[in-house]
């Protein structure tokens with residue numbers, strides 16, 4: 001046990017204490033020279049509770065920075081304050097060095113040195129009660145407590161004079177006498193304020209004079225050589241009325257919400273004599289800018305908030321990442337690298353369409369929903385088509401097609417901008433056509449949307465030109481396979497544009513397509529296509545013929561309106577009328593007879609020519625273009641030809657299909673390969 005911190009007297013008493021472990025009384029027989037001195041508390045044995053402890057550096061730490069806490073430390077053995085059981089309280093002197101450390105000069109709440117009949121202060125309260133009393137026993141004479149308070153908080157309920165005072169307390173916190181912390185200069189008697197929570201160690205003397213029943217409390221800074229002559233606070237009080245003979249001496253302290261450490265660095269006591277001098281040079285160092293303070297300040301306030309913020313942020317980020325992962329999840333394969341520029345991120349498309357909001361729905365086609373959108377960066381208006389599929393098979397070829405189709409550029413084609421893949425879904429991105437699809441104008445209810453003949457003829461020419469480009473003018477032959485009014489979209493200048501390349505397939509020039517899939521729409525299907533399933537440019541021409549008749553007559557290729565003529569097939573009905581020389585009957589009544597007769601006649605003729613049941617008898621798109629431009633006269637519609645067309649057996653074939661204009665959904669690559 002290192003004794004270096006204690007002078008010989010305390011060493012003597014410590015020995016007594018050790019011996020006293022067998023004999024409970026450590027004090028000498030006469031009871032008049034009880035004293036001790038600690039210049040630092042290394043290895044001192046005290047009775048402590050709460051937050052109090054002796055630190056390894058030899059400080060008695062009463063409170064450790066924990067908020068709303070209290071701590072007590074008592075000299076373990078009792079004092080005998082009266083010379084004899086019925087005598088009065090003897091004179092005594094105590095001195096101690098304390099330090100209050102808080103992060104700011106604000107601190108809570110304070111400490112006391114006290115003499116009490118018991119070491120059990122478990123009933124006392126922290127905060128403003130300083131661990132000394134509680135609300136119910138404050139001031140009760142049965143407490144038998146004498147204390148000197150060093151209070152850094154002004155509590156009006158105890159009559160505190162300010163937030164930095166020294167008080168003499170009897171049985172409670174309503175001080176008998178108190179004074180601002182500080183001392184009177186010996187030389188000129190002026191008072192020097194000292195801030196109790198100044199982070200500086202300061203010394204306090206407590207003296208009681210038995211005869212004068214006077215209590216003096218004196219404060220000083222450590223650098224002062226001697227104890228000031230005039231006490232900081234002094235009062236007359238007969239402690240014999242207060243204290244019991246057997247009493248314990250110790251400290252109490254408490255904290256409120258402000259993180260504060262209360263320390264005692266040295267302590268001495270004597271009965272009937274001056275308190276032994278504390279050897280100030282041996283005192284442990286007060287933690288100056290207490291690292292714990294900062295840490296605990298950080299730990300208790302900043303860190304939890306920061307941690308919470310960080311955790312919340314991480315949680316939010318994780319949430320958004322996970323949500324984003326699922327919301328924007330895509331499927332991407334290695335082979336797609338080469339198609340990179342044509343690939344859109346799902347996120348962009350999601351934002352472009354405002355999360356595929358219903359209000360942005362343009363229409364629902366045979367393969368899925370089409371949404372309007374605006375690309376985030378370029379502000380480019382797009383139409384986004386979501387096609388569900390459940391197979392990866394053939395996807396590579398299909399994407400390759402899409403990308404090569406994306407290279408097609410013609411003013412009569414709807415530009416395919418790119419694609420995106422998700423699980424079970426393919427998303428195609430087209431340029432947006434502000435005026436929508438042609439069928440709305442042909443069959444729409446509103447009178448205002450009726451197209452004039454000039455507009456119709458312009459659209460027919462445009463589609464012919466677009467189809468010619470697909471068939472002959474690009475490096476590969478592209479068969480559209482699904483020409484119909486609903487796949488013709490109108491741009492801002494009411495130009496007809498061929499859209500929906502989802503079904504288009506590519507064939508190298510001269511290579512016969514090797515497919516058995518029937519693709520197209522009832523009424524537009526060439527007879528040989530229905531039989532063999534081979535989509536070729538002539539099957540497109542057939543469908544185009546139907547399309548011309550549709551636009552000219554304002555009727556669907558297979559319609560239900562002309563049942564009085566018993567002709568469900570538009571082309572048969574037109575041929576019937578033409579044979580009867582009543583060609584003008586066939587024109588769309590919504591035109592109200594306002595049309596160019598020559599052009600209308602030409603359109604009907606081309607429509608019929610293209611609808612020839614024999615593929616070889618149909619004109620090519622180049623010829624159609626020449627007819628439409630007036631460069632070449634189309635061949636006469638011979639009676640034999642018309643008769644042949646009417647007798648042809650394709651009619652029952654079409655009849656065997658349900659009457660509808662929806663596509664036969666056999667998109668080979670999307671539904672599971674060939």
Ligand SMILES: Nc1ncnc2c1ncn2[C@@H]1O[C@H](COP(=O)(O)OP(=O)(O)O)[C@@H](O)[C@H]1O
Nearest residue numbers: 362363364365366370383430431432433437500
């Ligand atoms: N590029 C586009 N611009 C504007 N509207 C479009 C575009 N593509 C499709 N639409 C609209 O979405 C609807 C459905 O399109 P689509 O799936 O191509 O129909 P379908 O499968 O019947 O051919 C069309 O009727 C049209 O109104």
Ligand SMILES: *[C@@H]1O[C@H](CO)[C@@H](O)[C@H](O)[C@H]1NC(C)=O
Nearest residue numbers: 050051052064065066292296
């Ligand atoms: C303060 O003391 C209490 C009681 O001993 C303890 O539970 C707490 O952890 C201590 N706090 C610090 C910061 O040391």
Ligand SMILES: *[C@@H]1O[C@H](CO)[C@@H](O)[C@H](O)[C@H]1NC(C)=O
Nearest residue numbers: 082083084085086087088245
């Ligand atoms: C102390 O006082 C009590 C009663 O007050 C008395 O009975 C006792 O004898 C006294 N003792 C001495 C030593 O005077």
Ligand SMILES: *[C@@H]1O[C@H](CO)[C@@H](O)[C@H](O)[C@H]1NC(C)=O
Nearest residue numbers: 104105106164195196197198
């Ligand atoms: C506390 O600190 C502030 C600023 O640091 C100062 O103005 C104030 O006087 C100080 N109060 C005491 C009691 O030392």
Ligand SMILES: *[C@@H]1O[C@H](CO)[C@@H](O)[C@H](O)[C@H]1NC(C)=O
Nearest residue numbers: 121122123124133134136137
């Ligand atoms: C107040 O303190 C006294 C003495 O410690 C104790 O007996 C009592 O129970 C306490 N009262 C309350 C309300 O804590």
Ligand SMILES: *[C@@H]1O[C@H](CO)[C@@H](O)[C@H](O)[C@H]1NC(C)=O
Nearest residue numbers: 136137138139140141142143
């Ligand atoms: C003082 O305390 C005692 C016992 O603890 C109790 O009987 C008494 O009523 C209290 N007095 C006051 C004024 O509270």
Ligand SMILES: *[C@@H]1O[C@H](CO)[C@@H](O)[C@H](O)[C@H]1NC(C)=O
Nearest residue numbers: 185186187188189190191192
């Ligand atoms: C009083 O004396 C002290 C110490 O000598 C000195 O620091 C202080 O300024 C003096 N005050 C007055 C008002 O003279």
Ligand SMILES: *[C@@H]1O[C@H](CO)[C@@H](O)[C@H](O)[C@H]1NC(C)=O
Nearest residue numbers: 162163164180191192193194
């Ligand atoms: C000392 O403190 C008291 C109370 O806070 C104040 O009224 C007084 O002005 C202070 N004196 C000096 C010299 O600061």
Ligand SMILES: *[C@@H]1O[C@H](CO)[C@@H](O)[C@H](O)[C@H]1NC(C)=O
Nearest residue numbers: 207208209214216230231234
């Ligand atoms: C208290 O202080 C006064 C001077 O103000 C002094 O005369 C008296 O002796 C002191 N009493 C004690 C017990 O120190």
Ligand SMILES: *[C@@H]1O[C@H](CO)[C@@H](O)[C@H](O)[C@H]1NC(C)=O
Nearest residue numbers: 088211213238239240241242
């Ligand atoms: C102080 O109190 C004690 C006991 O209550 C009493 O015997 C003594 O006479 C008192 N002293 C004075 C000077 O009144």
Ligand SMILES: *[C@@H]1O[C@H](CO)[C@@H](O)[C@H](O)[C@H]1NC(C)=O
Nearest residue numbers: 004007277278279280281282
């Ligand atoms: C205080 O302690 C130091 C170091 O142990 C020692 O040199 C000095 O003599 C002591 N002073 C007194 C007054 O005991």
